[in-house]
Amino acid sequence: MTAKTIDGRAIAKEVRAAVAADVAAMVAEGHKPPGLATVLVGENPASQVYVRMKHKACEKAGITSFQHTLPATATQEEVEAMVKELNANPEVHGILVQLPLPNGLDDERVLNSISIDKDVDGFHPINIGRLAQKGREPQFIPCTPHGCIHLLKTSGIELEGANAVVLGRSNIVGMPVALLLVEENATVTICHSRTRNLAEKCREADILIAAVGRPEMVKADWIKPGAAVIDVGVNRIDDPTAERGYRLVGDVAYDEANEVAGYLTPVPGGVGPMTIAMLLRNTVRAAKIAYGG
Numbered sequence: 001m002t003a004k005t006i007d008g009r010a011i012a013k014e015v016r017a018a019v020a021a022d023v024a025a026m027v028a029e030g031h032k033p034p035g036l037a038t039v040l041v042g043e044n045p046a047s048q049v050y051v052r053m054k055h056k057a058c059e060k061a062g063i064t065s066f067q068h069t070l071p072a073t074a075t076q077e078e079v080e081a082m083v084k085e086l087n088a089n090p091e092v093h094g095i096l097v098q099l100p101l102p103n104g105l106d107d108e109r110v111l112n113s114i115s116i117d118k119d120v121d122g123f124h125p126i127n128i129g130r131l132a133q134k135g136r137e138p139q140f141i142p143c144t145p146h147g148c149i150h151l152l153k154t155s156g157i158e159l160e161g162a163n164a165v166v167l168g169r170s171n172i173v174g175m176p177v178a179l180l181l182v183e184e185n186a187t188v189t190i191c192h193s194r195t196r197n198l199a200e201k202c203r204e205a206d207i208l209i210a211a212v213g214r215p216e217m218v219k220a221d222w223i224k225p226g227a228a229v230i231d232v233g234v235n236r237i238d239d240p241t242a243e244r245g246y247r248l249v250g251d252v253a254y255d256e257a258n259e260v261a262g263y264l265t266p267v268p269g270g271v272g273p274m275t276i277a278m279l280l281r282n283t284v285r286a287a288k289i290a291y292g293g
């Protein structure tokens with residue numbers, strides 16, 4: 001059996017269309033369009049690509065975006081001063097500091113300095129704290145984890161009571177996606193580099209979320225037949241036959257996984273587009289909060 005492909009591009013397109021309609025309605029009511037400010041520190045090539053894609057998506061949805069770049073030599077104070085300025089700017093409803101920050105900068109302090117009402121990444125400790133507590137609503141849900149849940153739900157996959165295994169425990173994906181799955185009443189296991197019998201644990205999963213950043217680590221025999229597999233990994237591997245000299249692969253060995261899984265996200269074209277769609281959604285939400293709605 002071949003897995004059903006979860007088409008992240010198509011699902012993200014629907015979310016972006018809804019966002020664009022929301023923006024148009026907001027403007028028709030006499031408000032300024034929502035505004036997103038990005039802060040990129042240093043010259044990490046992958047981060048540059050992601051930030052560029054976020055601005056392009058904003059433009060398409062009618063969201064104003066402001067791009068701020070700082071050199072890799074920027075000090076902690078300079079980065080925080082920029083965030084402070086954006087906190088005070090009424091045209092900026094959402095602030096996104098692209099991670100990872102260059103070595104020597106303390107990302108926790110930077111994320112802490114973002115106004116909770118503009119934290120469209122959902123990385124502020126208060127937002128994450130609320131996500132971890134029963135009955136508390138975070139102001140914003142982190143984009144990639146929210147995108148994973150949206151892909152599962154849109155594909156009609158039952159989360160309640162499902163065995164979900166999250167491979168990876170990062171602040172950006174692994175931990176928040178595990179918290180969201182708990183909220184959806186899944187039974188969640190978080191696996192990481194010290195987990196014993198990793199393949200066996202993964203094989204128990206009805207839903208497997210791979211977010212470790214290791215190219216094609218998840219093999220066919222790690223997957224329970226029929227399971228839903230969400231591949232969050234985006235890894236560059238050398239490929240002399242490719243125009244750019246590399247190609248992108250996920251954390252899952254796609255071809256062999258495709259023969260065992262019930263549902264599978266491709267890389268690219270799976271989770272990636274959802275991250276951006278959810279960011280746009282959060283930015284509209286931030287503008288609505290600012291406009292008192």
Ligand code: GUN
Nearest residue numbers: 096097098099100121143
């Ligand atoms: N780096 C990788 N993913 C993300 C994300 O969703 N937001 C930010 N700010 N940085 C990232």
